[in-house]
Amino acid sequence: MIQQLWVVITALLVALLIPSLAHAAKPYGVVTVDLRPEIGEVPTHLCVVSQGQGPRTRQRLSELFLPHAGTELAQVNDLVLDPATWGSGSDERPCEAGGACLPRVELPQANVLADDLWVACTSDSLVADRSTRDPRVLVMMLEHLEGSPPLLESLKLTGGVATIGVQADLSRIVVTARSLGGHYDAHTRAFRAEEGSDHSELVALPLAPRCHGVEVELPGVRLRESDRARLQLRAHGVDLDVHTCIGPLQGSARMHVELPRAEGFGRLEVELPPIAGETPTATRFAASWDTAWPEGELRLDPHQLAFIWAPPACVWAIGTCPTATLEGGLSCEATPLADGTCQYLCPAGGDPNDAHDDEWVDVSPPVAVSFQKTDPDQRWNEILQRPGQVLSSYVDGDHIYLGAALDGWSRDVPGSRISHVELLENDGSSRRYAVADVDALRILAPGASCDPLRYRLVGDRRYQEGAAEIRDGAVDFGKVHETARLLTFNVTLAQGGGIAIMYADAPDELGRQVYFTALGQLAANFRPRDPRYARVAYELRLGGTLGQWGYFGPGSIGEPKRQLAAKLAWARLLFEPAVIVDVIPPLSFSLGVGVGGSWPINNGDVTNTGRFNWIISPSLDARVALRRWVSLVVQGRVMLREQTSVAVDIAGSDPVFGLFSNASLIGLYGLQFSF
Known part of the structure; x- marks a missing residue:
């Protein structure tokens, strides 16, 4: 029994120890x-x-x-x-x-x-x-x-x-x-x-990580989540998904970017295309490194920067921009803004037909910007210190040119032609520009600003000083015809002579009466400013003639051809309204009707001529302008209602005189001086 028990115990120990020994x-x-x-x-x-x-x-x-x-x-x-x-x-x-x-x-x-x-x-x-x-x-x-x-x-x-x-x-x-x-x-x-x-x-x-997150800084830019959709990134030539490769955008210049490992040479390119209504500072950025990863924070350099050019007030045409070029010959793309300024992107980009549009060039400030305009060709420079800066330089004040349109001017109206415009300086000097046969002027306006320019027109008429507004880089002269003087004055000095023809039953044996006449008149000339009516002028003349008058005495009674007994000094006073029509430069015609009187200058001659006669004197003259202030005048004039004293008989020892009416036909030539 005891032997069997040991056998069982031995079997159990073997069963328990063998796995443990095997495991050990x-x-x-x-x-x-x-x-x-x-x-x-x-x-x-x-x-x-x-x-x-x-x-x-x-x-x-x-x-x-x-x-x-x-x-x-x-x-x-x-x-x-x-x-x-x-x-x-x-x-x-x-x-x-x-x-x-x-x-x-x-x-x-x-x-x-x-x-x-x-x-x-x-x-x-x-x-x-x-x-x-x-x-x-x-x-x-x-x-x-x-x-x-x-x-x-x-x-x-x-x-x-x-x-x-x-x-x-x-x-x-x-x-x-x-x-x-x-x-x-x-x-x-x-x-x-x-x-x-x-x-x-x-x-x-x-x-070696395949990709690594790097903090990237875009100088001068504040990135928000609303900008994500328009961001474009390329790392070593490979496009990056802006939704998966960029971290949260929280309104700063930094963003977290997952970059793939660079093999020997690395490069990151970032593009932020501007949107409508935006004033960008820079739109392209890039940086390079020669290791697998950039060391520390990666600060990108601008490769397409933006800036604003604010033109000088009034002397630059709103909606136009000068061409701009960065040092090195990099051209810029200009966009006029609603506030009158110009926005530039440098270098220019965005043209799909431009084979060089993909070439990125470092344009880190400070960098010199060269501006150029045409008509006339002018250049000026300014240093751009930072992206997005507002530049405001322009040409030197002594070389400012302004345009002026003349399409609204009536320059060829006879009698009101305009040949030049004269710009007046404060120091008394002036510059004159011809306006005939041109539709526009290019005016040198040193120191021009928004203050009006003083000017005066030069032409057939006399003009008052006017003020021309400066707007959008152009001179607006306004309604230049309103600067014309409505009222001018002139003095006419002429000489000539004529014959007196008697009528009303005058004796047939009376000889011809030929007299010398000198004319002097002061006239006020009114000419409308409206070019539609400016070729017609109106005058009020006051003046008269000094000349000769004669009579037939009793000594020639009975002669077959009686001659004047004497030629006496004779004066006439006339008040004469007239109308002048300019036909073709420099010719004009004048028609007037004068009323007044005539009398002998020497009171002792009254017995032979009569004391005073009321007369009517129509006239027609032709004027040829030699200068604006002087004209050649040829005048024909008729004197009506004057009378010649004729001794018709002798009663006892005293002669009997009769008065016979006549018409004097006078031709005159002379000069007219205007002022």
Whole structure:
């Protein structure tokens, strides 16, 4: 009985101890992998791949990839991790950067399929927030340098240190690790353990992120979420998605951008096209670096900057802009704004037909801006100190030119022709511009501003000083005909002579009466300002003649042809309204009718001529303007109602006189002086 009891006890002990002894005999080691990214944060998720299925590696590697049969990814033979690997939904869009930022995996050997590999995944135990924001997944291959593939029993990731339990005698086996990809570049070589003991080894694994978030500053710009849709980014020539590769835009000059790794030379280009009604400071920015990543914050330099040119008031035409060129010959694109200023983008861009539109040139301020205008050609320069600056320089004040349109002027009306316009300076000097046969003037106006210009017209008439407004870079003379003087004066001096023809039963034997006459008149001339009526003028003349008058005495009675007994000094006074019509320059005609009287100058001659006669004197003259102030006058005049005294008989010793009416036909020539 006792013997049987010992047999049972022995059997139970063997049953209990043999598994424990077998387990104790199984080799076990711990591999510690120090994950050392060259920049940025350590991985948040780790997937360890082995060629052998073990207690921990129970999932095939192929189960981690996106199903992309028939897609572009399959055509390029890329294996991309499914977002479910780090707990994200399939509808979440990562920053792809043309595929450079996608979590791709490269198989360790060309003849090995993903279905032949086993994987175990875990997340960082120190990450309190286990959301899917900013995931960083590393797919790592663990291998034995000699021996069968490692069998993973445990896996833990803590703050960038991976602790992996393997079924292996680490005292006789060298463990290697390498990256197969994910959010980090795949290694082309494996890394051995640097130190260890019989049961543990330490591997330092350098990591190169495929993409890294960089703080980017755009000088002079404030970025808001409303600007996201028009932002355009290119990193190393690859377009970046503004919705997935850019962080929140919070109204500052900085933004967080996911940049792909640069191979030898990196470059980031940012474009912010202006929108209607916006006054931009810069629209293109760029920066370059010669390492994998920029060092620290990346400040971009302007490559297309904007500025405003505020023209001088009144002397520049609103809605037009001078051409602008940056130093180096970079042309600028000008846009007139509603407030009269000009907005420039330099260098000019946006033309799809321009083969050089994609060329980006650094235009960091300070930079010299050269402006140029035409009609006449003028240049001036100013230094742009910062993007968005308002420039206001213009040509030197002594070289300001203004335009003037003359299409509303009536310059060819006979008698009211306008030949020049004279600009008057405060120092008494003047500049004269011919206006005949031109439709516009280019006027030099030194020191011009919004103050009116003083001017005076020059032509057939006399003009008062006028004031011309300056608006939109042009001189507006207004209604120039209103500066014409309505009333002028002239003096006519003429000489000539004529004959007196008697009528009303005058004796036939009377001889011809020929007299010398000198005319002098002062006239007030009124000419309408309206060009439609300005070729007709009206005059009121006051003056008269000095000349001769005669009589037939008794001594010639009985002669077959009686002659005048004497020629006496004779005066006439006339008040004469007249009308003048300018026919063709410089000829005009005048028609007047004078009324007045005539008498002998010497009172002793009254007995032979009579004391006073009321007369009517119509006249017609032709005037040829020699200068504006002097004209040649040829006049024909008739004197009516004058009488000649004739001795018709002798009664006793006293002669008997009769008075006979006559008409004098007088021709005169002389000069007329206007003032």
